[in-house]
Structures are given as structure tokens and as C-alpha cells.
Amino acid sequence: MIRLQLKQRQANFTLDLDLTLPARGVSAIVGPSGSGKTTLLRCIAGLERAAEALIEVDGDCWHDSRRGVWLPPHKRALGYVFQEASLFAHLNVQGNLDYGRRRSRTPADPAQVARIVELLGIGHLLKRGTAGLSGGERQRVGIARALLGNPRLLLMDEPLTALDPQRKAEILPYLERLHTELAIPLLYVSHSPDEVARLADHLVLLDNGQLQASGPLQALLPRLDLPMARSDDARVVLEGMVSDYQPDYQLLSLTLAGAEQLQIVHTALPQGTRVRVAIQARDVSLALERPQHSSMLNLLPARISAIEPADGAAQMLVQLDVQGQPLLARVTRFSADQLGLTVGQQLWAQIKAVAVLS
Secondary structure (H helix, E strand, O other), X not given: OEEEEEEEEOOOOEEEEEEEEXXXXXXXXXXXXXXXXXXXXHHHHXXXXXXXXXXXXXXXXXXXXXXXXXOOHHHOOEEEEOOOOOOOOOOEHHHHHHHHHXXXXXXXXXXXXXXXXXXXXXHHHOOOEOOOOOHHHHHHHHHHHHHOOOOOEEEEEOOOOXXXXXXXXXXXXXXXXXXXXXXXXXXXXOOOHHHHHHHOOEEEEEEOOEEEEEEEHHHHOOOOOOHHHHOOOOEEEEEEEEEEEEOOOOEEEEEOOOOOXXXXXXXXXXXXXXXEXXXXXXXXXXXXXXXXOOOOOXXXXXXXXXXXXXXXXXXXXXXXXXXXXXXXXXXXXXXXXXXXXXXXXXXXXXXXXXXXXX
């Protein structure tokens, strides 16, 4: 468990939080620019000393202003990955990794080094200098260097922001592997809904230094009282298990929690593999009766759990329940009136297979 109580005055806001985060998985910290995301990470790392603070990681106290406890940054068992990897230019990749390894207080473990190198796919880079690395390669080396210090907590401050779309697509699968295979908690600051949907287990929403909400990703994304549901990129995350694959059509079939089937365009995966998918509200249409002969492959029985006006006067946000899993739909006010949409109503949600993001 990560316990955070912080009060730190900045030029334009005051960071004032009381927060408990899980001791495993990815906690995404999101909010508009200037909301305190980076300040929060810097306080946890000890790069800023909050005026009032309690910071505990898995029972160890790093900062308690009331008791006068203060652990300097170099004694905090954490790794920090910034927007720019900041590798040492006078060292090759292996030398940078060795530096990270020397920060650990535990004896060197060749098997651990090999595992991290393999997880991040950098074995072929070890003898290369850092100047010739791509942005994605630099970040992967930077993450490996941070992990080799045996951190109990990993902080990432918008690590993909400086990368072009191609490099982001290159590095995201490696971050997903870290999420799946490593037990240490990761605090991940991001402005990208795609990154949050693919990586996060827990969501922390900040605004002007204040905590708006904190909780499991799947519970917070569909909440109509929170800003993410009202953005143009509003989406929910569902989890399913691979049940079938049609190679001729590159269609992957997933079984959701309520036994509903979801088909997505994807490469082949073994049966039984758990897959996370994101469905954007703008890609969901609604029908009162089961459609016949539709090009939309996904048809899910749903019940309306909430309906509210969107920020624009011409649109409505519809929160749906699909056998216990939430879904969002953004429809025109005209369509909502024509269908007579009301809370509790049973209907059908349609989703294109090509619109589901995995």
C-alpha cells in the first residue's frame, strides 16, 4: 500500500491530497496541465520537500513532517523515468545499465539483469552508444536502468510525450509487458487516454492540486460526473478472454464477464488469453430492437443506468450496464428523443469490430 498525505503550495495552486494507492499494478495520474501531477511525483521522490507530508511505501516511512522524518532522494528505493531518458552520453547502453545496477543495495543478480533486458527488448543495443538510439530505444534503456536499481516504486512522468506516434506504438507493448510481469507498483503520469486505457489499473484524477476521484479504472471511466466521460475521447475498458480466432478475417472473439461475445480485428492470440479492450463512446450506437443484417458485428444487450446532456447542447451521454460491465454511448439529443431513452430501459448496443481498441 502507498499512503500519501501532501500539502505543498505552488505558484498557481496548492497540492492538497489524502490518497491511498495499491501496492501493485499501474496507477495513472491524470488531469489538466498545472493540476499538480509532476509536483506529486517530485514530492514522492524527495525532489521537492512538501511543507506537510506523510509518504509511506509498503509500511516504510519516507517523509513524515509531524515526526520530523525525511528520507533524502538517494535513500528512497524508487526509479524515476522522465519525459527524456537523460542517459549518460559518455557511457554505452551497458554502462548506463551498470550505473543503474550500482544504485541497488542488493548483490548483482545476472538472471535479474537478463530478465529486464529481455522484457524491454534491448539485448541487441548493449554495446551501442546512446547518441545513435531512437527516442523509443532511449526510453526503454532508461526504464531498464531504473528497474535495475531494484525499486520498490517506479515513477513515470509522461514517458511517451516526446515520442512520435510510431515510437509510441513501438514502446507501448514493452510497457504492457512490465505491467503484466512485474510486481512493483508504478505511478504513471499521462495526458493520453490511449495510454491510460491500455496500462492503468487504478486512476487518480487531479484538478488544480485537488483530488477529484481515485479508484479502479473500470469504475471511474464511465462516471458521468467526471471529466473523462465528457471528453471527445471518452471510453470504457472491458476485459475478456480469447475464445476463438478466424484467420481468414483476422477476427478475435472474446468472452466477456457476462458470457457476451465481442469480436475485434486483431492478430491471433492463444485461447484463454486475457485481453483488455477500450471502446469509445462515439463508436457505440443504440437500438430498441435487435437489428437484423447489420455490418456491425458486436451486439450487446444493455440497460440504461444513467443519461445526461453532454457538454454540447446537441448530444447526450448514455451510461449502460452490460451484465455488470459499464459501457458509454454518445448520441445526438435528437436520437435520444426519437428512441425515448430513459433510465432502466433495456436495449441493444452496437459496436464496430474495427472500432474496438486493444
